[in-house]
Each structure stands twice: as C-alpha cells, then as structure tokens.
Amino acid sequence: MRCAVSCGPVMFTVAWAAGSLRQADVPAAQVQLSGLAAEDAADPKIMVAGFMLLGACTIVFGAALRAVTAPSLARPGLVMAAGAAAVAAGVFRRDHLLLVGPGFAGESWYNGA
Numbered sequence: 001m002r003c004a005v006s007c008g009p010v011m012f013t014v015a016w017a018a019g020s021l022r023q024a025d026v027p028a029a030q031v032q033l034s035g036l037a038a039e040d041a042a043d044p045k046i047m048v049a050g051f052m053l054l055g056a057c058t059i060v061f062g063a064a065l066r067a068v069t070a071p072s073l074a075r076p077g078l079v080m081a082a083g084a085a086a087v088a089a090g091v092f093r094r095d096h097l098l099l100v101g102p103g104f105a106g107e108s109w110y111n112g113a
Contacts (some may be wrong), residue, residue, distance in 0.1 A: 009057075037093075
C-alpha cells in the first residue's frame, strides 16, 4: 500500500516535468496537464502513462483503504472513483496541446468526454 500512496503521485509529477520539458516551442506556463497528453504534443505517451499510473495507484490505494478501515470511517469508493477519473483523463485525451489557437474547428467526441 505504501508504494501505491507514493509511486502514483511521484510518477505523475515526473511525467508532468518530462512532458513539459519536451515542449520546446511552448512556454510551460501556457500548457495544462491534459494538454501534455494531446495528440499534437511533442511526446504525449509520457503524460498518458503518468495519468494511467496515477489512476492505477489511486485505485489500489482505495482498495487497500477499504480492507483496513470501517465503512463508516472512510469513503474508499470515492478514492477509487478518483483513480478511475485519472485513468479516464489518459484514455480520453485532448485534441490540442493548447486550448485556443489556429485550426481549432471542432472537438472530437473523446476530447469532450
């Protein structure tokens, strides 16, 4: 359980830093986390892996929390749902690195998800 608590956020932060450094033409202050996983990002697989690792570790942590706490004391289902949301952020990626710019005619269905 300790690994799930620390590995997910640490690996997500490493992915965020690495993904931001790979964006040579865009200042780091203009890019959102989900934009680093966009199709037109320099290396979106880094941030997608970060979202997946964070989500998986959060789900594992929620399951372990459920096993060691009384149901009235904690809400492990909410923790597990937050992990599933992080995984969904990696699966349903944005279309573009930035939120506005040239050539933004419409969004795909998975961008809206």
